[in-house]
Amino acid sequence: MAPKTETGKLEVVCGPMFSGKSEELIRRLRRAKIAKQRVVVFKPALDTRYATERIVSHNGMALDAYATDNPQDILTHAIQHGTDVVGIDEVQFFPSGIISVICQLVALGKQVIVGGLDLDFRGVPFGPMPTLLAIADEVTKLQAICSSCGCDAHFSQRLVNGKPAKFNDPIILVGAQETYQARCRGCYSIDQIPQF
Numbered sequence: 001m002a003p004k005t006e007t008g009k010l011e012v013v014c015g016p017m018f019s020g021k022s023e024e025l026i027r028r029l030r031r032a033k034i035a036k037q038r039v040v041v042f043k044p045a046l047d048t049r050y051a052t053e054r055i056v057s058h059n060g061m062a063l064d065a066y067a068t069d070n071p072q073d074i075l076t077h078a079i080q081h082g083t084d085v086v087g088i089d090e091v092q093f094f095p096s097g098i099i100s101v102i103c104q105l106v107a108l109g110k111q112v113i114v115g116g117l118d119l120d121f122r123g124v125p126f127g128p129m130p131t132l133l134a135i136a137d138e139v140t141k142l143q144a145i146c147s148s149c150g151c152d153a154h155f156s157q158r159l160v161n162g163k164p165a166k167f168n169d170p171i172i173l174v175g176a177q178e179t180y181q182a183r184c185r186g187c188y189s190i191d192q193i194p195q196f
Helices: 021-034 071-080 097-107 129-135
Strands: 009-015 039-044 054-056 062-064 066-068 085-088 111-117 138-141 155-160 180-183
Touching: 009 021, 009 097, 009 129, 021 039, 021 054, 021 062, 021 085, 021 111, 039 071, 066 071, 071 085, 071 097, 085 097, 097 111, 097 129, 111 129
Parallel strands: 009 111, 009 138, 039 066, 039 085, 085 111
Antiparallel strands: 054 062, 155 180
16 A cells, blocks of 8 residues: 555635634634744735735734735745645635645645635625635634624625625725625625526
8 A cells, every 4th residue: 555645635714704714814824833834824915905915804913924916926935935834815816726726735735724705795606715615625614793783794795885885896895894894694785686
């Protein structure tokens, strides 16, 4: 029997805005560092809400990160630096090529931990997330608290001048509490039901 080769793993942390995705990602990556694993963290370059070279949770937790829009940069960096654990925040903003890169990293024995929105503001699965959720070894789906009624929230409600955004508005708009609220299914509002 051939010796067992080291196997990688894909962990996905998902949920709506304000559910603690980045906080959970940072927690897992810090644990890996405590365990003396070589950790590298990435984020999409377009996410400049708090800092350009850090991932930052809404509660202020932070971790140094490389900003890029090219998934290939992640693969190259992880291989060249002998990384054990690769963290990727806001993975939904990366192009679909991120899926292949993540699969290659896992095949190389890397532990990959990604965080991101599973649904966009329209309630539609966001970018590469559906595929990543399907191929993940472990999925953690977090919930926020509905800003309207206090129930568990699964949706990210985008607001424009205090009113729900329209379905046909641009999908990507980086923002925080001034632009988005967490909403439960009952309080979430959109002018058009998504067609799947």
